[in-house]
Amino acid sequence: MPELSDVEGFRRYFARFAAGRRVTKVRVPDADLLRDTSAQAIGRAVKGKRLGDPERHGKWLMAPAEGPWILMHFGMTGRLAWAQSDGERHRHDRLILVLAGGGELRYRNMRKFGGVWLARSEAERESVTGPLGPDAMDLDRGALGELLERRRGAIKPTLMDQRVLAGIGNLLADEILWQARINPRHPARELGSRRLDVLDSSMREVLRVSNRHGRIPRHESWLTGVRDDPDARCPRCGTRLRRDQVGGRTTRWCPRCQRR
């Protein structure tokens, strides 16, 4: 699930359980997810170091360890899990930070999208993440308008383009556009002032509520609460939802509320 709000939940989780504590051991049950380092190298870099407060940029979580940074991307199925050190290992635990004082933080990922990187400088962090636009949480209406007017394509793939703005994934994009009543294929640069207002406030509201939950809430009055039902109806107007591909991704939208 990991989009901005999920990763924001992981950030809080990391801060709560791991920040301020010292790493006593690094275990790597599956090195496939170590993308630019090895079990040995990450152990050497992080062991004995005290973890700091993690930062989030878009879907990236970045945790400082007194010099090096641990960068995590969660792909589609990643998460963090706190466990007692003698707790049963989960099959998809790929990296484990054992912490002083007991307990350990685990990077768990069923599929092998995403991964863990080690960076030693700001420059290295940027080369790992690639170019990222401003975090979606940091945008105001003016900044959002400026980003969008320079774009040529449809609004949905633009919102999901991490180089334009960082953090919005498929579910968030559908939810935001549905709440704003904007058609996902609407040209990004032709929203006009009125729709831009609504888009800005919808994005703010969806992110605010979702961040609080650490995920998009599966509330029945939200699109995300019904989107998996094949016969889903629009929670607002009862019209049967459409499902098609926009920018190569499955898109759920209401043909009545989100007319072109």
Next chain:
DNA sequence: CAGGATGTTGGGTC
């Protein structure tokens, strides 16, 4: 058994 799933990247095309 086939198809689809929340994400990113790299290749190719226009």
Next chain:
DNA sequence: CGACCCAACATCCT
């Protein structure tokens, strides 16, 4: 360069 499409990555679920 920008926009778009597709395939690939690995695994589970319907």
